[in-house]
Amino acid sequence: MSRIGVFVCWCGSNIAGTVDVEKVREEAAKIPGVVSALDYKYMCSDPGQNSLRNIIKEKNLTGVVLAACSPHMHENTFRKAAAKEGLNPYFVEIANIREQVSWVHEDKERATAKAVDLMKMMVEKVKRDKPIEDVRVPLNKKALVIGGGIAGIQAALDIANGGVEVILVEKEPSIGGRMIQLDETFPTLDCSSCIMTPKMVEANQHPNIKLYTYSEVEDISGYIGNFKVKIKKKARSVVEKDCTGCGECWNACPMHKNVKSEFNVQLSERTAIYVPFPQAVPLVPVLDRSVCLHFKKGGKCQKCYDACGPKCINFDLQDEIIEETVGAIVASTGYDLMDTSMYGEYGYGKYKDVISGLQFERLLSASGPTEGVIKRPSDGKTPQTIVFVQCVGSRDPEKGVPYCSKVCCMYTAKHAKLFAHKVHGSQSYVFYIDIRSTSKGYEEFVRGTMEQDGAIYLRGRVSKIYEDQGKLIVKGADTLSGNQVEIAADMVVLATGVIPKKGSDKLAQMLGISYDKYGFFTESHPKLRPAESSTAGIFLAGMAQGPRDIPESVVSGSAAASKILGLFSKNEYEVEGTIANVNEATCVACFYCQRVCAYNAISKKEIKDRSGKLIKVVANVNPGLCTGCGACVNACFSKSIDVKGFMDDQIYAEIKALAI
């Protein structure tokens, strides 16, 4: 015989203001099987929890119903309190009479009636609850970090320093990501490569980090604690362990003016065998087979091979697949810049001196195509007037994206500042919509660009850029003075919006994590779980989640790392027991459940007799992946799947309680 206790919470006036809590309590007392009914101002408070515990003990309760706030809030609180009195925590049910009743209704009488109904339903459900044990999953204490930009490197270093092995996979020939392309960083103007290269070197030399550059994640399966990863190590054509990075090979390559450098954003050329930049980590060249004469012209050219001292160039090297098992993953794939071809009016691609912000970074950089001297791409002259246009693609729902790219206000201010420092007597103009400079030292930095460095800020958008007698005429609006302005510039820099790295949506699908409509990975909770993805064991870091600057990327890398170290501090991972359960006796192996499962949690299981003869195949639920969403239950024709804690008889009993 059930002995149920019902506890009705007032939540101050949150519930009691709209619901007659005493009436709910009185109605509860009338239900057969309810041996105790109580209402209290704050059930979640210590005295509230204590009375819950006392009554469980005194009345020897077999189940508890709380008519209170959403189970997202305090289900855990009350389950823990009940568990302390020896009750299986899953014998605690919540009737949500706050979010679903008091906060959304006004009529007290009808709201009370609804609250009574919800409470009755839960009483009938709890009567049919069965004890559920949480599932424990063993953990492989090794982590995979995808993407070797600043966020990924930070995550890898923090995990490795915590004593855990890390595999760091980077698609490009070198780690360093976008940050290593930058010149100086706001708001302190420390040189990006000066603060980045030590981290790159440390990641390369760390005993706990295994680095795979020029490699891509091909396939991922499994679940938290036990991910099986296939990494494709692309054929580099250079034997890494023998290479000294001396440079004889790229100096000998005849393809020296033919390929645009990706690292210098098309502003210079590179050879077919190349390192993207002098401080590359590892300092081992990659042979780009799509342009190499050896591969294009049937093996005739081997000048790099001839020049190589240690003879470490091997044209026969093939792509290699490496398999690893890891317990947790960090996805930090970074960002790309938007294609600005939809802004025909700005003439990017048409006029050589209309460039992107990232290209300007390369012009400023000492390792860039002009060795840090600002020169126009068209004629190599140093510009005297530069117009910077912010929000090109960002905050433009018509042509670009509605979101703010966050870093452009600051890097534009930095660009204008560095331009003033490098070209004395020059003048810059900045077109902006709003200036967003909210972090530490940022507002002062932008002010400095305006006041000390003399940049003229114009609030408004640019309507058109065209060439006239060697000048770029920039037409725009100054909305503060209400005037149309026209500026004759030598160069124009577009602060292009940021978008997720190409292919990150495919990676998200492979990982089984969710992403938003732009392709940025989505956090499990935007405020309270910002480092976790929607899938257990997979964590997020850096710009792959959305626009953010270097400090924030570093923080997010560290956050992901600390989550993983926390996870790995135990030997097993505990999963809530409310997951799908297959009745193997009735399963007909149609596998509709497998088709509807969004988490790849269902696999085929063979049942064999003692002699090893196959008796039948049934669906099998992987407890590490199942979230208990219930999609498979609906899809199952033979009614062979139930979610524990939400069994059919419980649901029917709830519905019947409503009808009575």
Add this chain to the structure above:
Amino acid sequence: MKLAYYPGCSLKGTSFEYEVSLLKILEAMNIEIKEIPDWNCCGASAAHSINHNLAIALPARNLAIAEKDGCESVLAPCAACSNRLKNADYELKNDDILKKKITDSLEMPYDSKMSINNMLEFLIGTVGKDKIKSMVKKPLSGLKVASYYGCLLVRPPKVMQFDDPENPVTMDELVALTGAEPVDYSFKTECCGAINSLSKPDVVMALTGNVLYDIKKHGADLVVVACPLCHSNLDVRQREIERKYDEKLGLPVLFITELLGLSFGIDPKDLAIDGHMVAADKVLKKIDQNI
């Protein structure tokens, strides 16, 4: 496929040259079009600033008649007309409540399956480049031609769904087919001042002047357009602009249909080229000397 033809008021009046030359080149290419019976005003720039429903209902009626007539596609050579027809079609496609209201008041159904083409879409899409190229008897080589698009053909991009709204090239492609050299310049889609021609002629002269002087600076012999209002501003106001800014322009402004007609070897008189304010004599002479 039956092709409906919606001339609108301009082609029957101030821009008769447009219609004359259009019909002439279609005849030469053996393409039949059918004028929408009992067509009415498209609403142009007046209706939508006064009454939204009326601005949709007017073009919708024309589309509904064309549909009833068994046509799947309509050609509206005037940029303002095609703009209004496309706008109405767009709104009806995306707003069921509005659609019901409009079709009820028109007492006619409309299925929203009509493909609406401006002049350039029609020439490039329906007629096709190959066909046009095969018609060119008198290549206009040596002639430098600036294509002026104005605003209505490309804006708003979401509704027009035509070419690059900031750097359109369709008309330049047509120009290239005639053997003439397309001239790249900066103000292809800059505003000509449009209907302000009547109320604020000074504004129009400044704006149209910007366009014309930029074209002149880039070395064009003539301008082609696909919009009666553009034509009127660039052609009719040209003398006044020259006087106001004290700088000669002398740029004949032809409709794209006229330029195609010339390359097809049709007599300029039959294309009504003598109907413009800025004489095209010099250009015609240049073409004749080519042969």
